[in-house]
Amino acid sequence: MKQTTNTILMIRPIGFRMNEQTAVNNYYQKVLDNVLPATVNAKAQEEFDNYVEKLRSYGVNVIVVSDTKDSDTPDSIFPNNWISFHQDGTVALYPMFAENRRLERREDILDTLEENGFVIENVIDYTSAEEEQVFLEGTGSLLLDRVNKKAYCALSPRADEELFIEFCEDFEYTPVVFTANQTVNNERKAIYHTNVMMCLAETFxxxxxxxxxxKKERKNVVKHLKEDGKEVIDITEAQVNNFAGNMLQVRGKDEERFLVMSQAAYDCLTKDQINKIEKHCKIISSSLDVIEGCGGGSARCMMAEVFLPKQ
Structure with missing residues (x-):
């Protein structure tokens, strides 16, 4: 079992904008005043292309699929929420909170992966849960410790506990459940995705x-991380607001490990935090200001990790 992969699926945006359907419980989204939608999309495409180029320059295998014009999918740039790929050739499809995000699920993306030599043995489809208004948004909601077979999940309107437990039974993961909050207008509200406040790498x-x-939940999460030998690097809520939790460890050339994050995330880290991360691996950062501002997601959300076996 591997925790990190060299292959990433990314979706190039065509109609990127602030998604009004997700803004109801994603408190990181902002309206960019006086900016035309076409400008927002063009800037998002530019950030996307620079990001892909940067990843490839470090030897990361990025498979880019373009979004389609025929559906209104402003969040298609965040594929990790509707699909996940596993080492035994299983693909999981997830139920999405926002109705327009359900249109992101595309059969042809699986064909593209097969054309790239990846083997798909089996698809587990959880999407019928949408009919019951039950959601679990992929590796946004689930943080998978693939080596130790544990899944971490912060419950929210987009992460249902029962469905999470069902996922863990299907994939044989031990569930670690908790609630993570942020302060919104002096009120504590659930953070919409686990991967905004937490990143799980091989050794940290x-x-x-x-x-x-x-406190009990916090202690339990730390206990699980430490018993699996991971160094815990703590970040603040202000840093979470700059997407410092939304990072992903990937493999580049010669199996070298990198932690990928946005420029905003990197800029808000302290020297000490950067040193702690760099003891484990190098950092890649790329500017994603417009994508973060309008989309309320960052570097991690944009990458769907491909762990499928090759032919």
Whole structure:
């Protein structure tokens, strides 16, 4: 079992904008005043292309599929929420909170992966849960420790506990459940995705412990991370607001490990935090300001990790 992969699927945006359907519980989204939608999309495409180029320059295998013009999918740039790929050739499809995000699920993306030599043995489809208004948004909601077979999940309107447990039974993961909050207008509200406040790498975890208000839950999460030998690197809520939790460890050329994050995330880290991360691996950062501002997601959300076996 591997925790990191060299192959990433990314979706190039065509109609990127602030998605009004996700803004109801994604408190990181902002309206960019006086900026035309076409400008927002053009800037997002530019950030996307620079990001892909940067990843490839470090030897990361990025498979880029373009979004389609015929559907209104402003968040298609974040594929990790509707699909996940596993080492035994299984693909999982997930139920999405926002109705327009359900249009992101595309059969032809699986064909593209097969054309690239990846083997798909089996598809587990959880999407019928949408009919019951039950959601679990892929590796946005689930953080998978693939080596130790543990799945971390911060419950929210987009991460249902029962469905999470069902996923863990299907994929044989031990569930680690908790609630993570952020302060919105002086109120504590659930953070919409686990991967905004936590990143799980091979030998370390970056996590905002202060967002886990329940002391017992916080202790339990730390206990699981430490017993699996991971160094816990704590970040603040202010850093989470700059997407410092939304990072992903990938493999580049010659199996070298990198932690990928946005420029905003990198810029808000302290010297000490950067040193702690760099003891484990190098950092790649890329500017994603417009994507973060309008999309309320960052570097991690844009990468769907491909762990499928090759032919």
């Amino acid at each position: 975890a970056v996590i905002c412990l202060a967002s886990i208000d329940d």
